[in-house]
Amino acid sequence: ELRPDPQLRRIVLGSGIGLLLTGLVVIATLPLPKPHILAAVAIWTAVSVVQLRLLVQSWRACALLRVLPGGEVAIRGPDGTWSRGALAPGGILLRHWGWIRYRTASGRVAAEFLRGCSRRSPDWRRLQVVWRHVGAPASSC
Secondary structure, three states: OEOOOHHHHHHHHHHHHHHHHHHHHHHHOOOOOHHHHHHHHHHHHHHHHHHHHHHHHHHHOOOEEEEOOOOEEEEEOOOOOEEEEEEOOOOEEOOOEEEEEEEEOOOOEEEEEEEOOOOOOHHHHHHHHHHHHHOOOOOOO
């Protein structure tokens, strides 16, 4: 069982906001007519806000993750109910850090930035073993 870390969630959210602002600065410096720049700013802002909102909504729906053998995921909501999901492409697991992407039963792809130590956490060690055998699923393109 892997408990999402609120501090890591704040880091991800902060980096998303930072990238939103950086993108606005880059767009503003492009040698384009003002109407094109305004349109690009509006599109960049809208897409970024939607993505950040989806990320926060998925975090509100996940209080605990359980990665099962075979790549299945069980997600415990804040109300204590469990739902099923599966690992999704695009995740990475390192020795002490992981970016886990998973697909919920409703089809939404969510992500969690996790940290752990296999010496101190049997759950992190189990995740390492499952990841080694299942790995990040290949994308279906």
